[in-house]
Amino acid sequence: MLGRIHSIDTFSTLDGPGIRTVIFMQGCFLRCKYCHNPDTWSRESDHSRDYTSEALMHIITRGKPYFDATGGGITFSGGEPLLQHQFLKEIFILCREIGISTAFDSSLYVSTNIIDNLLSCTDLVLADIKQMDRAKSQELVGSGNELNLSNIELINQRRVPIWIRYVVVPGWTDDRKDVEAMARFIAPLTCIERVDLLPYHALGRHKWSMLGIKYDLKDLHPPSREQMMELKLLVEKHSSKQVVIHE
Amino acid sequence: MPAWAGFQPGPWVDNIDVRDFLQKNYRPYAGDSSFLSGPSDKTSRLWNKCQELLRAEYRKGGVLDVDARNPITITSHPPAYIDRELETIVGLQTDQPLKRAINVFGGLNTSIKACQAYGYEPDTQMIDFFRKYRPTHNDGVFAVYTPEMKMARRVGIITGLPDSYGRGRIIGDYRRVSLYGVDRLKAGKKSDLILMDKKMEPSSIQLREEVFCQIEALQKMKEMAEGYGFNISRPADNALEAVQWLYFAYLAAVKEQNGAAMSLGRIANFLDIYIERDIAQGLMGEIEAQELIDQLVIKLRLVRHLRSPEYNELFAGDPNWITESLGGMGTDGRHLVTRTSYRILNSLYNLGPAPEPNMTVLWSENLPDNFKYFCSDLSINTSTLQYENDDVMRRYYGDDYAIACCVSAMKLGQETQFFGARCNLAKLLLYAINGGRDEMTGEQVGVEIPVYEGSILEYDEVMSRLKIQLEWLCELYVNIMNVIHYMHDKYAYEASQFALHDSTIHHYMAFGIAGLSVAADSLSAIKYAQVKPLQDERGIITDFSIEGDFPKFGNDEPRVDRIAAALVEDFINHLKKHPTYKNAEHTLSILTITSNVMYGKHTGTTPDGRQSGQPLAPGANPLHGREEHGALAALNSVAQLDYRHARDGISFTFSTVPSALGVNREEQVSNLTGLLSGYFMQNAHHMNVNVLNLETLKEAMDHPEKYPDLTIRISGYAVHFIKLTREQQEEVIMRTFFKRM
Ligand code: SF4
Numbered sequence: 001m002l003g004r005i006h007s008i009d010t011f012s013t014l015d016g017p018g019i020r021t022v023i024f025m026q027g028c029f030l031r032c033k034y035c036h037n038p039d040t041w042s043r044e045s046d047h048s049r050d051y052t053s054e055a056l057m058h059i060i061t062r063g064k065p066y067f068d069a070t071g072g073g074i075t076f077s078g079g080e081p082l083l084q085h086q087f088l089k090e091i092f093i094l095c096r097e098i099g100i101s102t103a104f105d106s107s108l109y110v111s112t113n114i115i116d117n118l119l120s121c122t123d124l125v126l127a128d129i130k131q132m133d134r135a136k137s138q139e140l141v142g143s144g145n146e147l148n149l150s151n152i153e154l155i156n157q158r159r160v161p162i163w164i165r166y167v168v169v170p171g172w173t174d175d176r177k178d179v180e181a182m183a184r185f186i187a188p189l190t191c192i193e194r195v196d197l198l199p200y201h202a203l204g205r206h207k208w209s210m211l212g213i214k215y216d217l218k219d220l221h222p223p224s225r226e227q228m229m230e231l232k233l234l235v236e237k238h239s240s241k242q243v244v245i246h247e
Numbered sequence: 248m249p250a251w252a253g254f255q256p257g258p259w260v261d262n263i264d265v266r267d268f269l270q271k272n273y274r275p276y277a278g279d280s281s282f283l284s285g286p287s288d289k290t291s292r293l294w295n296k297c298q299e300l301l302r303a304e305y306r307k308g309g310v311l312d313v314d315a316r317n318p319i320t321i322t323s324h325p326p327a328y329i330d331r332e333l334e335t336i337v338g339l340q341t342d343q344p345l346k347r348a349i350n351v352f353g354g355l356n357t358s359i360k361a362c363q364a365y366g367y368e369p370d371t372q373m374i375d376f377f378r379k380y381r382p383t384h385n386d387g388v389f390a391v392y393t394p395e396m397k398m399a400r401r402v403g404i405i406t407g408l409p410d411s412y413g414r415g416r417i418i419g420d421y422r423r424v425s426l427y428g429v430d431r432l433k434a435g436k437k438s439d440l441i442l443m444d445k446k447m448e449p450s451s452i453q454l455r456e457e458v459f460c461q462i463e464a465l466q467k468m469k470e471m472a473e474g475y476g477f478n479i480s481r482p483a484d485n486a487l488e489a490v491q492w493l494y495f496a497y498l499a500a501v502k503e504q505n506g507a508a509m510s511l512g513r514i515a516n517f518l519d520i521y522i523e524r525d526i527a528q529g530l531m532g533e534i535e536a537q538e539l540i541d542q543l544v545i546k547l548r549l550v551r552h553l554r555s556p557e558y559n560e561l562f563a564g565d566p567n568w569i570t571e572s573l574g575g576m577g578t579d580g581r582h583l584v585t586r587t588s589y590r591i592l593n594s595l596y597n598l599g600p601a602p603e604p605n606m607t608v609l610w611s612e613n614l615p616d617n618f619k620y621f622c623s624d625l626s627i628n629t630s631t632l633q634y635e636n637d638d639v640m641r642r643y644y645g646d647d648y649a650i651a652c653c654v655s656a657m658k659l660g661q662e663t664q665f666f667g668a669r670c671n672l673a674k675l676l677l678y679a680i681n682g683g684r685d686e687m688t689g690e691q692v693g694v695e696i697p698v699y700e701g702s703i704l705e706y707d708e709v710m711s712r713l714k715i716q717l718e719w720l721c722e723l724y725v726n727i728m729n730v731i732h733y734m735h736d737k738y739a740y741e742a743s744q745f746a747l748h749d750s751t752i753h754h755y756m757a758f759g760i761a762g763l764s765v766a767a768d769s770l771s772a773i774k775y776a777q778v779k780p781l782q783d784e785r786g787i788i789t790d791f792s793i794e795g796d797f798p799k800f801g802n803d804e805p806r807v808d809r810i811a812a813a814l815v816e817d818f819i820n821h822l823k824k825h826p827t828y829k830n831a832e833h834t835l836s837i838l839t840i841t842s843n844v845m846y847g848k849h850t851g852t853t854p855d856g857r858q859s860g861q862p863l864a865p866g867a868n869p870l871h872g873r874e875e876h877g878a879l880a881a882l883n884s885v886a887q888l889d890y891r892h893a894r895d896g897i898s899f900t901f902s903t904v905p906s907a908l909g910v911n912r913e914e915q916v917s918n919l920t921g922l923l924s925g926y927f928m929q930n931a932h933h934m935n936v937n938v939l940n941l942e943t944l945k946e947a948m949d950h951p952e953k954y955p956d957l958t959i960r961i962s963g964y965a966v967h968f969i970k971l972t973r974e975q976q977e978e979v980i981m982r983t984f985f986k987r988m
Contacts, residue, residue, distance in 0.1 A: 010803070011878035013909045013918045019925070021879065059876065062803055062883050065928045070921030196910075247906040 002050040003087035006040045006079060010063055014246065016103045016124050016163070018072025021063045023056065028080040030107055031142040032130065033216045034169050036204030040079035053090050060091070064100060073101030075126065082110045085118055092121040105165070108151040109143055115151050119158045126163050126196075127152050131173055132181040140172050149185065156189040164192055164241075168223050168231060169200040179231050183238035194242040195235055199223045250428075250482035253524055263435055263749075265422050265517065265660065266647035270577065273516045274523060276586045277615035283589055286597040287538040293333040294545055294598050300329075300345050302955065308365070309565060309970065312346040313553060315367040318358075319348035321467040321499045321743060326474040329549075335542040336491055337475050338498045340551065347553040350505040351377055352739040354385030354411035361555040385411040387734030396727050402685045402692050403849040404675065405724060407561045407668035407842055410731050412554075413739060415506020415568070416651040416757070419747035420660035422517045424496040425489040428481040429469045432746065436462050439750040450829075453736070454750070461746035468499040468743055485530065489521040490539045494546060499743040501567075505552040506741070507666065508568030508652030511604055512659055515573055519587035537590055537597065544594040547604045563841040563975050564966030568605050572649040574618060575609030575637035582611070583646065584618045592625055592632075600629035600958040602965035607650050609637035610927050623919040626936040627905060627912070631958050631965050633935045636927045639890050653838055653964055654896020654933050655757060662753045663745075664895070665732040665831055667724070669759030669839065672766040672814065673863055674850045675720055679713040680704070680780060680788050686851035689785050694719045699780055699788060704854060706774040714817075721821035728756055729828040754831035757895040758822055760815070761839045761846050762863040763888075764800045764870045767811035768855035772797045775806065778854045791854045799855070801869020803880035808887040816892045836895035837867040837888065841961055841971070844978050862978050865961060866898030871981050878903070882922075886931035893932075900960060902937040902984045935960035941984055944968060948976050 004026040012022045026048040028041050039045060060074055067073050074095060076088050081104050092102045105126035108115065119125075129152070130145060131137040137145040155162055164186055168174050186192050201222045208215040232243045251260070259268040286294070304311040317323055319340065327339040341348045349358040349369060355377045362369045377383065382390075388410040392400075399405050409415070423432055440458055444451045472479040472495045483489040493514060501509050522539070525531045547569045554565070571591060575583045592606060608622050626632045633653070640648065640656045648658045655664055675693075677686045683693030693716045701708070745752075772778050776795035780788040798804035800811050819835045827833065839846065847862035857863075857870065864870045867885050874881045878901065885899045901922075908915035919936070926934060937959050947954035951969035958965050959979065968976065 007875075009877040010880040010883075011907075011922075013907065013914065019879070019918055019921055021877075059803065059880070063879050063925075066879055066921055066925030069924035069928075070918055072921070244910050246910055 001053055001087050001090050003053070003056060003084055003091075004043065004048055005051050005056070006037070006045070006048045008059060010059065012075070015075040015077060015105060016073065016126060018070030019063070019066040020072045020075050020103070021060055022075045022077050025076060025078040025081040025084050027083045028078055029083070030080065030109060033140055033172070034167060034200050037079065037207070038204065038211055038213060039207050043083075053087070053094065056091060057094050060095065060100065061098065064098070067100055071101070073103060073123065075103040075105055077105040080107055080110070082106050082114055082118075085114045089118055089121065092118070096121050107141070108148045110147065110151070112147070112151060112154055115154060116158070119155060119160050122160055124161050124163065125155050126165055127155065128165050129182055130167070132178050132185060136172070136178070140169070152189065156191045159191055162189070162192045164195040165198060166195060167198045167200055168228065169217070170220055170223050174223060174227065174231065176234060179234055180238050183235045186241060187239040192241055194244055195239065196244050196246055197228060197232055197235070198246045199228055250484050254520070263423060263427060263432070265420060265426060268426060269516055269520070269647065270579070272520045273583070273585060274519070275581050276584055276589070277582070277617060279617045280589050280593070280621050282533060282586065283593045284533040284537045286541055287534050289333045289335065290538050290541045290545070290597065293330060293542070296330055296333070297344065297545060297549065304345050305955065305969070310347060310365045310553070312343060313362055313365060313367040314341050314346055314348045315362045316370040316373065317348070318351045318373060319502050321464065321471050321502050323502070324348070335487070335538055336494055336546055338494055338546065339549070340498070340502055344549050345551055347551045349553055350413065352383055353413045353505060355383050357385060357411040357555050358553070361553045364556050382738060384735050384739040387738050388731055391730050391734070392727075395723065396730070398690065398692055399723055399727070402688055402690065403671060403846065404678070404692060404720065405668065405670040405727065406846070408727065408731060409507065409666055409668065409735070412558060413504045413506035414666045414732070414735050415504070415508040416510070416655055416666040417506065417663045417741050417744045418510045418512045418649055418651050418657065418659060419496060419500050419744035421493045421496040421512060421747060422514060423660065423747050424468070424479060425483040425492040425517070425521075428479060429465050430480040431482070433462055433465045436465070436746065436750065457736070457740060457742070457745065458750050460740055460742040464499070464503070464742035464746045468496060471495065471499060471502075483521065486518065486521040486525045486536070486539060489518055490543050493518070494543055496743075496747060500741070501550050503743050504739070504741050507562060508570070509550070510568055510570035510649065510651040511547070513572040513647065513649040515571070515587045515591050516583055516585045519585035522587055537593065540587065540590045541594050541597050544591070544598060544604060548598075548601055550603070560845050561840060561842045563972060564602065564970040566964050566966060567603055568652045568964055569603045570605040570607050570650050570652060572607045572609055574611070574614055575646065576611045576613055576641060577646045578641065582614055584615055588618070589621065592621070595625060595629050595631055599956045600631050601956065602631070602958055602967060605964050606632050608632055608634045609640070610634045610923060611637040612924065612928065619920050619923075620916050623916045623923070624912070626919060627908065627915055627938045629958060630937045630939055630960055633933065633960060634923055634927070635933045636931060638927065639930050639932060643894065653840070654836060654898050656896070657755065658753075660748050662755065663748065664755040664757045664834070665728060665828070667728045667756060667758045669761045669836070669842070670720060670724060671762050671846050671850060672760045672818075673762030673769070673846075673853055675716055676713060676766050676769055677851055677853065678716045679709060680854075683716060684787055686787055686789055687849060689787060698782070698786060702779060704773045704778045704780055706770070709770070709773055717817065717821055721818070722825050724758060725756075725822060725825035725827060728758070732756075732828045754829050755834045755895070756827045756831035757834050757836060759836040759838055759895065760818060761843060762850070763811055763814065763837050763867055764864045764873075765853050765855060765857055766814060767800045767807055768797075768870060768873065769853045770810050771799065771807040772855045774810075789851050789859070791852065791856070793854070793856055799869065799873040799875075801874040801881040801884050802876050803883040808884045811884075812887050812889060815888055819892050834895040835893045836898070837893055838896055838898040839863065839865050840964070841865075841975055844975055862981075865900055868900055882926050882931065883929070886926060886929040890930065890932050897932040898935070899931070899933055900935040900937065902939065904940055904984060905938050908938065941980065944976070944980055948973070
């Protein structure tokens with residue numbers, strides 16, 4: 001099978017435990033205003049290319065000594081990797097055969113049976129929560145959040161470990177009410193092992209202008225260290241989960 | 248207390264055998280770093296004084312003072328101190344700290360130029376004396392060099408040759424002086440002379456003369472120490488003496504020689520035996536133990552040689568490669584980490600980060616985890632460590648070898664090497680295309696064949712042309728090295744360092760290549776894309792038009808990685824066809840120091856699309872910005888280069904930002920440790936680790952005064968970032984820093 005891949009980073013430590021090879025899949029149907037990778041949106045793009053599962057497995061296998069030494073593995077990211085869930089499944093099964101741990105990082109704004117179908121060969125889900133408030137979600141990412149939240153509950157039911165990723169976008173997702181709601185939502189979900197708080201930053205902005213798309217968050221500044229710390233405490237308080245702040 | 252009281256005896260008692268002494272007496276330590284102590288009051292006060300001197304040196308353009316009158320030898324300068332009250336370990340090269348002496352034996356003209364570059368006029372009587380009566384190494388070499396050799400040197404197909412400065416890369420087994428005392432070593436050398444072959448042939452005559460010089464050097468070492476009030480003719484009685492004796496032995500070496508790399512060896516475990524004995528007897532505590540080490544390190548950080556500006560272009564930042572090898576495993580399966588391994592590394596915390604001594608961790612999968620984590624943490628904090636694969640090297644060198652310079656392994660006291668700088672493989676490829684004509688100067692340098700005529704570069708044709716030039720270059724290269732080392736032995740013999748070797752030793756002749764990744768990428772472009780050669784008005788091909796994509800070294804792409812690996816193997820095989828001086832064993836390194844910038848400047852546009860004058864990649868690194876798949880892919884490509892064919896070392900520099908290693912320190916340490924494990928598990932040889940923020944580097948370029956200690960690792964050594972030229976700084980920043988965008 002062929003997978004449409006935007007790029008591969010063989011060395012990441014931020015997308016799951018240990019050293020990981022991250023495969024950025026091409027294509028996404030959301031339109032998050034803060035997206036770092038708008039160049040992954042369209043299904044076809046000049047910079048992406050098709051990989052056979054053999055070619056991709058060759059690259060993945062080469063990381064095994066590093067995965068073994070650190071408890072790492074592979075993570076599919078994007079874009080929205082679940083748009084190519086059949087390809088993911090094929091790769092995950094091959095990875096499982098040779099003892100490589102598998103993860104995907106998804107917005108989870110996809111139909112439930114797609115996810116259900118993948119979970120049997122998934123070791124970790126990095127699950128985005130974009131916004132707890134439905135209307136705000138609609139405005140920020142272009143879609144409501146019902147699927148997002150129900151899918152997280154499903155994954156939890158299936159007993160697959162979850163790391164939540166929450167991007168703190170000033171004025172959009174940093175309202176204490178929304179953050180607290182998120183914490184309360186995850187509190188009872190026992191498979192959620194930790195919460196990563198990612199501060200919004202403008203690193204991807206140049207891509208927007210290169211692609212000729214209007215960037216709505218032009219005047220936004222990244223949240224301060226202090227604000228991130230406050231939100232971390234807030235989430236910890238209402239969820240009792242481990243919370244990690246990214247740079 | 249008798250010197251050897253409490254030591255476990257063995258063959259080392261009757262023969263000079265430091266390894267046996269170590270094996271019988273060292274105690275492995277697998278614990279953590281919590282026992283370590285901060286700097287003593289004396290150390291702090293002494294180091295403050297030294298830092299003032301170091302700042303003054305920087306402000307004066309890198310050289311504080313020069314003694315332009317009195318050429319340096321072991322006994323040329325009277326005893327001198329920084330502040331006698333505060334110094335636990337004593338001894339300076341000249342009469343003032345940081346004052347540089349001239350070492351004329353390597354080359355008179357170089358010394359004169361070096362003096363003048365910093366505004367000093369060397370003593371005319373001294374110059375006259377050498378001109379009239381005493382040829383130098385440099386005179387000897389140039390008396391013999393053929394026009395072809397001179398040309399190869401001038402156009403830069405081979406550069407950095409040690410033909411006008413000390414060759415270095417010799418590690419005296421300085422531990423011998425502490426363990427046995429000088430008298431015992433002299434007696435050993437004398438009995439070697441008696442046992443030697445009586446048949447007088449050039450080689451045996453030479454050896455007798457060398458051993459004779461070694462005995463004289465030992466005598467001078469003793470006199471030098473006597474000036475400071477120490478009698479090193481006898482073995483050291485305690486830890487203080489063990490450190491002091493060892494330092495005197497090293498000091499004699501850096502007085503006698505200005506070798507490019509004057510490495511220390513592997514002293515930690517040796518000193519540990521003395522320190523732990525004193526601690527057990529209640530003679531010292533941890534603070535005193537650390538003080539001894541810190542004070543030795545201070546002395547090592549003050550070692551200086553006077554260099555010419557051309558030299559600095561090759562080896563930027565005033566390095567001495569006082570390399571100390573730490574850790575590794577014993578052949579009996581015990582690890583070789585002791586408390587003093589930690590103490591030496593701890594000096595980087597107590598005194599702050601600095602390039603010297605050049606801390607080298609001999610990495611093994613079986614090192615204790617505590618030590619691995621300590622080293623990774625130190626790397627993240629200071630970017631001062633390099634790592635080399637003990638599991639690979641131990642097979643060749645046993646468990647008492649050390650690294651000279653950056654990546655050159657040798658058995659202590661039994662092996663040495665003839666250092667041979669490096670040739671420019673990227674340029675050689677252009678010679679292949681241009682029929683031996685230099686693309687910059689237009690001169691006929693290599694084998695004369697017609698300039699490539701076809702409209703597209705064909706891989707097989709280019710390879711057969713490359714073979715012709717390679718054969719020519721390798722023969723020339725070996726011959727140049729033979730001349731240099733014959734003359735170095737004759738006119739600038741390192742008597743005090745060889746006195747601390749066995750009398751019969753094994754020599755390596757260490758050749759080197761620069762520009763491997765550019766050469767491999769160029770051949771890959773020729774093979775997998777369409778490369779059209781474009782001639783200039785001289786009829787020389789100086790530009791290329793490239794159509795299509797091609798695999799590039801550093802992406803874990805076997806198609807190009809195999810080209811790189813084959814180039815290395817071909818090169819060493821061609822070298823091996825030509826006999827060497829003293830029957831040295833040919834070895835090869837893939838290492839550039841900072842010369843990749845200078846080499847690049849003198850190399851025209853290459854078929855991979857690299858523009859004329861652009862830097863080559865350092866060491867075995869992929870070319871800047873060509874890694875498309877992140878760090879592991881780059882590491883895996885480099886790991887494809889086989890140490891068997893590059894026994895003088897394969898240098899790789901890994902730079903990253905702290906946040907790319909993980910979200911908190913614990914994760915960062917664990918991931919860096921895992922990265923090293925995974926890399927070395929594949930038999931890779933070497934890694935420099937830099938963990939830095941790019942913004943810090945950029946700011947240090949504009950405000951050097953704020954970053955006096957900022958240290959980074961470059962191709963096999965560490966430098967103070969602010970001591971690099973602007974050009975070199977820019978190149979460091981251009982290098983691939985692995986981070987997520
Ligand atoms: S889901 Fe991810 S890739 Fe898609 S728009 Fe949002 S941030 Fe961008």
